[in-house]
Amino acid sequence: MKILHIDPDDIDNPLSGGGPVRTTEIYRRLARRHEITVLTPTFPGSTPELVRDGVRYVRLGRKVRNHGSSHHITFFFALPAALRRFNYDLLVEDFMPPMAVTMTPPVNRKPLIASVQWFFAESLSQQYHLPFFLGERYGIRMYRNFIVLTDAMKQLIEGRHPRANCAVIANGVDEALYAVRPNHGAFILYMGRIDFAQKGLDLLLDAYRQVPEAVRLPLVMAGGGYEEERLRALIIHFGLSGWVKVVGKVGSQQRLELLRDCRFVCVPSREETFGMVILEACAAAKPAIVFDRWPMNEVAIAGGCEKVLAFDVGAYAQAITALLAMDETEMFRRGRVCREWAEGFRWDTIAAQQEAFYESVVHGAAGRPAA
Numbered sequence: 370m371k372i373l374h375i376d377p378d379d380i381d382n383p384l385s386g387g388g389p390v391r392t393t394e395i396y397r398r399l400a401r402r403h404e405i406t407v408l409t410p411t412f413p414g415s416t417p418e419l420v421r422d423g424v425r426y427v428r429l430g431r432k433v434r435n436h437g438s439s440h441h442i443t444f445f446f447a448l449p450a451a452l453r454r455f456n457y458d459l460l461v462e463d464f465m466p467p468m469a470v471t472m473t474p475p476v477n478r479k480p481l482i483a484s485v486q487w488f489f490a491e492s493l494s495q496q497y498h499l500p501f502f503l504g505e506r507y508g509i510r511m512y513r514n515f516i517v518l519t520d521a522m523k524q525l526i527e528g529r530h531p532r533a534n535c536a537v538i539a540n541g542v543d544e545a546l547y548a549v550r551p552n553h554g555a556f557i558l559y560m561g562r563i564d565f566a567q568k569g570l571d572l573l574l575d576a577y578r579q580v581p582e583a584v585r586l587p588l589v590m591a592g593g594g595y596e597e598e599r600l601r602a603l604i605i606h607f608g609l610s611g612w613v614k615v616v617g618k619v620g621s622q623q624r625l626e627l628l629r630d631c632r633f634v635c636v637p638s639r640e641e642t643f644g645m646v647i648l649e650a651c652a653a654a655k656p657a658i659v660f661d662r663w664p665m666n667e668v669a670i671a672g673g674c675e676k677v678l679a680f681d682v683g684a685y686a687q688a689i690t691a692l693l694a695m696d697e698t699e700m701f702r703r704g705r706v707c708r709e710w711a712e713g714f715r716w717d718t719i720a721a722q723q724e725a726f727y728e729s730v731v732h733g734a735a736g737r738p739a740a
Contacts, residue, residue: 370731372399373457374407375448375473377441377465377487379426381419382412383618384593386562387645388463388486391540397422398720408451410444427451441466449476459731461516467493468504474511480730483512485522486642489567496566509533514730516723518643521663536726539668540643541716545625546652551704553697554632554655556587556614557689560624560646561636563594569637569660570600572682576637578607579686584693585612588635591627593618628653632700633692636665637685644668651711654704658688671710673703 374396378389389409396405400423409415411428419426429451430443448471452460460477463486464470474481490505506529509515515535517523523535557577565571570590577588590600590613597615604613619627628634634650634657647668650657659665661676669676675692677684692700 370403370459370727371457372396372403372405372459372461372727373452373455374405375460375462375465375471376407376409377444377463379409379412379415381415382409383414384412384562384595387540387643390645391486392463393421393424394541394543394716395720395723396424398717399724400424402724406455406457408444408448410440412440445471448473452476459727461727464488464505466490467497467499467501468508470504470508470511480514481512482514482516482727482730483509484516485518485526488522488525488642489640492566492640514726516726519664519667521667522642534730536722538719538722538726539714540645540648541719542648542652542711542714543621543625544715545621546628546649547708547712547715549625549629549653551654551701552630553700554586554630556589556631558627558631558634558650558655559588559590559592559637560619560627560634560649561592561638563590563592563597563600565596565599567638567640569639569680570596571603572639572680572685573635573637574603574607574609574613576682576685576689577613577635578609579683580689580693584690586632586693588613589627589631590615591617591619591624624649625653628655631655633658635689636669638665639680641665647674648711648714651707652714654701654708656692656700656703656707658685658692660685671707673706673710 376392378385380389380393406425408427410430415428429447430440433439460479460481463484469488469490490501494502509530515526515533516538517535518539523537526533561568633655636647636657636659644665647657651671656673658675659669660679662679666676675688677688
């Protein structure tokens with residue numbers, strides 16, 4: 370099968386999130402049996418083309434002057450021409466900002482699957498006072514087949530598009546995490562994009578400063594993003610300069626070491642499409658603290674994790690304090706429970722599920738392009 374995949378991000382992009390990890394991990398496995406091309410925007414340091422693990426990556430679009438979003442804007446408008454340029458049997462499209470959907474369905478004549486890695490157009494509409502939500506709310510009707518990460522997202526998609534053919538295929542976890550021998554840890558970890566609106570960094574710092582200094586452990590924050598300057602300013606504002614360490618984006622080996630050596634992981638997100646870091650923490654036998662809101666509460670179902678009332682900063686602070694008060698035996702017990710839950714999310718399993726759905730769309734009745 371010839372697969373053409375539209376991905377608005379790439380693991381080599383310094384500002385990338387968890388979405389392209391899924392693309393990379395699944396396709397490096399499927400490339401043994403299929404011919405795969407992934408279209409991504411350009412980014413600093415990118416080359417026009419790259420072959421990685423048997424998968425061809427082609428960059429579209431360009432930066433316009435100093436406009437930070439120009440890579441994605443020009444990528445968006447380059448897609449219709451790209452569909453005419455490439456020969457493929459199946460088109461897979463990751464939803465992307467600002468509207469989630471693109472304008473590829475009207476020009477596509479092959480089986481099409483929408484992969485819902487991003488679905489936050491309503492939040493962007495509120496932030497920029499523009500009607501991006503219309504594309505997300507009504508544009509999904511141009512698609513027939515969907516891959517979603519959680520049951521909650523399936524219900525949302527089907528509620529807006531009753532004819533949708535949805536497959537729930539979760540994210541997977543780096544195999545090396547299951548082999549990690551966890552330490553009790555002398556710090557708390559946040560790992561993710563430096564983003565306030567979605568990732569809730571303001572909520573985390575507000576909660577962390579309420580933890581009594583007598584029991585508090587240092588907080589390490591790992592990740593990249595445009596708001597690092599704002600983050601550092603808030604750390605100073607809260608008087609936490611001696612307690613919080615910002616280490617920037619980390620590589621795979623350092624990621625393993627941070628998860629191995631932390632006490633537990635804080636995931637204070639206001640919204641996610643999945644919550645990859647929760648699952649990674651569980652695979653590394655470390656509990657995570659999340660707000661009790663979908664889909665985070667669906668991913669953090671392991672008994673060792675802590676779920677607190679959504680966006681209640683005081684409750685989040687109490688959860689941090691409670692985990693810090695637990696002894697090593699109890700924390701290791703919780704870690705084992707978390708890892709047992711994560712065992713079902715190995716990338717080999719996820720890739721096989723995705724390949725099976727691809728085959729069903731291409732060869733089955735559901736494979737007809739949307740009208």
